[in-house]
Amino acid sequence: MSPQAAEAVFTPRSLAALAEVCDLAPLPALNDLTTVRAKEALAGAELLVTGWGCPRLDADVLAAAPLLKAVVHSAGSVRGHVTDACWERGLAVSSAAAANALPVAEYTLAMILLHGKHVLERARDFQRSRVRDNWLLTTGHTGNYRRTVGILSASLIGRRVIELLKPFDFEVLLYDPYVSPAEAAELGVEWVELPELFTRSDVLSVHTPLLPATRGLVSRALMDSMPVGAVLINTARGAVVDQEALTEAVCGGRIRAVLDVTDPEVLPPDHPLWACSGALITPHLAGSQGNEWERLADTAVAEVARWAAGDGFAHPVRRERLAFLA
Template identity: 75%
Template sequence: MPGTRPVRRRPPAALAMSPEAAAAVLSPGALDALDAVCALGPHPVVDDFATPAARAALADAEVLVTGWGCPPLDAGVLAAAPALRAVVHTAGSVRGHVTDACWERGIEVSSAAAANALPVAEYTVAMILLSGKRVLERARDLRAARAPDDWLATPPDVGNYGRTVGILSASLIGRRVIELLRPYDLRVLLHDPYASDAEAAALGVRPVTLDALFAESDVVSVHTPLLPTTTGLVSGELLARMRPDAVLVNTARGAVVDQEALVGALRRGRIRAVLDVTDPDPLPPAHPLWDCDNVLITPHLAGSQGNELRRLADLAVEEVARWAAGDGFAHPVRRERLAFLA
């Protein structure tokens, strides 16, 4: 694995995730690399902590390598894992399985959220640029007409030169999107109540209010985590402030956007949207969003898939190696930051 460092010893470890997640993320090569930095032993992948096999795996594990489908690590589970000192997650959010009991015991936690942020940011930038050229709509029209396009008659509002992109939240993904947008002739705005003016200046963006972000942007890209304070944050009022033909891109969580208000704005033809997430997710077959021609809906594919899953495994191996060598995690999850994380 790239960057893997030698370790002084191989701490006992166990795998806790669904069998499907293990098969997708942990290739034979990844398992070999992981076994080189920790002692996995003969135990199977655990997705139910109540089984005898799970109890045997937990009995001496110092490190738990987790993934999608890992059950909650509550006090009862931790009682069966007296040596457990670290959790290394091969995906993004740890909210589903790292409980208060883990923090109270002082267990160190790492996440591959930084690795998973990369393909999401790449998808976002691609959609920003494609929407500026109206690629999907023009390809659809070309297929219907099957005749040459009069490119000199393209309206002057089509294109990416000088467009304004609004980033909602300087999260890991939001910051990566900002970084990837730097080579383009775009103006980038940011709204994040937790980012200082100095941080915005360092990112090369202009901080604005939430209202201004929606009113001034040709594209608004949503990167805020779903929290009680952000549920429905993108309201009908904000959508109404968007410029005619502006684009809303959401790769965060569907419930951050008022879905009913979004359907109304799309039906009126005021704005366009690119949605990799919806509420509910997936959408039921009869949902009105399917009938809106000005929205592109993709099946939650922006995050790591296919060969991108190798990046998650690589990061997990490196984190286990760092921890075993006494260097600490490069991507720690802090309890005090949970309120700001997805």
């Protein structure tokens, strides 16, 4: 992984815990697998702990690591470094995606609740006027009671959001082509077709991975069908949403948006969304940050311990599931 990722994610406590369950190669972490030091480490490595900035584990790297049997990734997606050569070798692969899903779901819940009460807009108005609005004059569009929340994709994050919404008085809808209505009912939500998800949702939260089939999935027609004043939250990938159509809908005042990701990321300085009062743009911060990185390290250490004990991974990544993963 990159030196910055190693320093951020693996604290002295985490490294000590890792050293208790394996023979840990000397630091610093490797971020170039072609050096003499890297080849010496790879020659005896049975398992790699990877992270953000890991080079691709291609056939040449694997040839230098004849004993390698497993990869434990201390972040989310493994698409950037786990190659076909890894699967052909039969490597066991684990990811901390489930751990990274938790803060994203917490961010989503916070934004749903805040935007239901128009907190950010009302705080901005209050800061300008220094006069409190008459709360008895707030409309029926303000508040979180019996609001309808739509979840686009029952991913790890989408499922966690569904869990977090349970204590609240929301009606929760789900569209996911790989989940049946019966399975959705078991999750405590109503399965609907994609167009109905948009026409009925006061808040629409996007959790689908960016795949060829999902690029531009949130189209102009779908956004145009949303209720006036509805909120679209995107913590997935910017390109899942038609950026031009979203900009027109939000800057035109039809809907509001919470965007932790955009297309491109970052938007150009003169992009209309920066000045649009209906848009809240955050710098891809929904995922693990600060002390939340410790959860990623703890997950990786636990996976190494399970693998060393012969118990297999609690969070395996399967090659046949890659087409559905971020």
